[in-house]
Amino acid sequence: MQCYYKAVFRPCNKLNCIAYLRAMAKEVVLSGIRPTGFLHLGNYFGAMRNYVRMQDEYNCYFFVANWHSLTTHPDTKELRNSVNRVVAENIACGLDPEKVALYVQSDVPEIAELYLYLNTMAYKGELEKTTTFKEKVRLNPDNVNAGLLTYPVLMAADILIHRAVKVPVGKDQEQHLEMARNFADRFNHRYGNVLPLPQAFNYGGELVKILSLDGNGKMSKSENQMNTLYLADTDELIGKKIMKAKTDQGPSTPNSAKPDYIENLFTLMRLVSGADVVGKFEDDFNASSEGHCIIRYGDMKKQLAADMIEFIKPIRAKAADIQENKDLLHKITRQGAEKARASASETLKLVRSAIGMNES
Ligand code: ADP
Ligand code: TRP
Numbered sequence: 001m002q003c004y005y006k007a008v009f010r011p012c013n014k015l016n017c018i019a020y021l022r023a024m025a026k027e028v029v030l031s032g033i034r035p036t037g038f039l040h041l042g043n044y045f046g047a048m049r050n051y052v053r054m055q056d057e058y059n060c061y062f063f064v065a066n067w068h069s070l071t072t073h074p075d076t077k078e079l080r081n082s083v084n085r086v087v088a089e090n091i092a093c094g095l096d097p098e099k100v101a102l103y104v105q106s107d108v109p110e111i112a113e114l115y116l117y118l119n120t121m122a123y124k125g126e127l128e129k130t131t132t133f134k135e136k137v138r139l140n141p142d143n144v145n146a147g148l149l150t151y152p153v154l155m156a157a158d159i160l161i162h163r164a165v166k167v168p169v170g171k172d173q174e175q176h177l178e179m180a181r182n183f184a185d186r187f188n189h190r191y192g193n194v195l196p197l198p199q200a201f202n203y204g205g206e207l208v209k210i211l212s213l214d215g216n217g218k219m220s221k222s223e224n225q226m227n228t229l230y231l232a233d234t235d236e237l238i239g240k241k242i243m244k245a246k247t248d249q250g251p252s253t254p255n256s257a258k259p260d261y262i263e264n265l266f267t268l269m270r271l272v273s274g275a276d277v278v279g280k281f282e283d284d285f286n287a288s289s290e291g292h293c294i295i296r297y298g299d300m301k302k303q304l305a306a307d308m309i310e311f312i313k314p315i316r317a318k319a320a321d322i323q324e325n326k327d328l329l330h331k332i333t334r335q336g337a338e339k340a341r342a343s344a345s346e347t348l349k350l351v352r353s354a355i356g357m358n359e360s
Helices: 014-024 041-054 066-070 079-092 110-119 124-129 131-139 151-160 171-191 235-243 260-272 275-287 297-324 326-355
Strands: 028-033 059-064 101-104 166-168 199-201
Touching (some): 028 041, 059 326, 079 326, 101 326, 110 151, 131 171, 166 171, 171 199, 260 297
């Protein structure tokens, strides 16, 4: 097995020997999703699809980031429902709660203590420069709270509390991962090698970004809802949204580069349609030019809608069933929190001892 120990740790001391032993076991994987609305195709292809593939190979921790959602969604009336829906949708997509730890962030208080220590590793200037922070300030200038500023620190604590090394996320989270590495590295320099440096992960290397159907920004839970495809959308709604997706009059020269919004339709098609279907529309696109337009976006969208409906239908049905079963959801998240707390308290022991914050 490839050992990440040499790449991320400095010369050996007692603490990193423990880490070394862990590295010899299965690598640790962690990821989280905020319960700020319905899950969509960006969440699925950027994150959940990888979770499902990773669950057999790695020691996996997946969680619902309900503390994070408070930084932008202070109204908590719908929070419990949203948490349940995210858990149900993850299982409906193929996560097996017996194989992974599937838990809710607020059930693991150890994360909050690590967040506190890591806050002393994070500088105001770098937090203010974070792209997601600047974007959220722009969208909501009246709610620039300290939790929003230190969002990347809490995210680093989520990851480092299990000493995870692989983090399956979409492209929008790349900068947060870089920050998590910086905080861990500073901690290790200051107090000794306890925390391995995590990396964003996607099978195939490239991180995924699914654009909104009008080509304006990424698909997202809480914005631009008529241009986002949700795993809970009805067949009719899926068809309607795709048929309204932005296109144009077609390419002006053969083999031209595709505009973002057209590339996005092809990306979606590659994800849910057969290779022959995609190939046909690719060929039509490449053979088209001004006055000789072979590609018919209307037909392409009809085909994409039909394939997307087939893709989403079973996930929607299974998630709805699970969501009804509150006892099952409770049992799954209890069990997940137990597994997560066992791992988290192990890390916290090492962290406290490295800092010199031992029990008196
Ligand atoms: P949202 O941005 O929709 O609120 P989250 O921030 O909770 O979703 O993201 C959960 C996961 O889904 C993250 O790993 C994130 O990178 C991924 N993700 C979210 N939107 C997209 C998208 N449009 N394309 C690819 N991945 C995405
Ligand atoms: N910030 C992530 C997002 O918006 C959600 C998240 C919180 C997360 N903590 C995490 C993702 C830890 C990966 C690892 O998508």
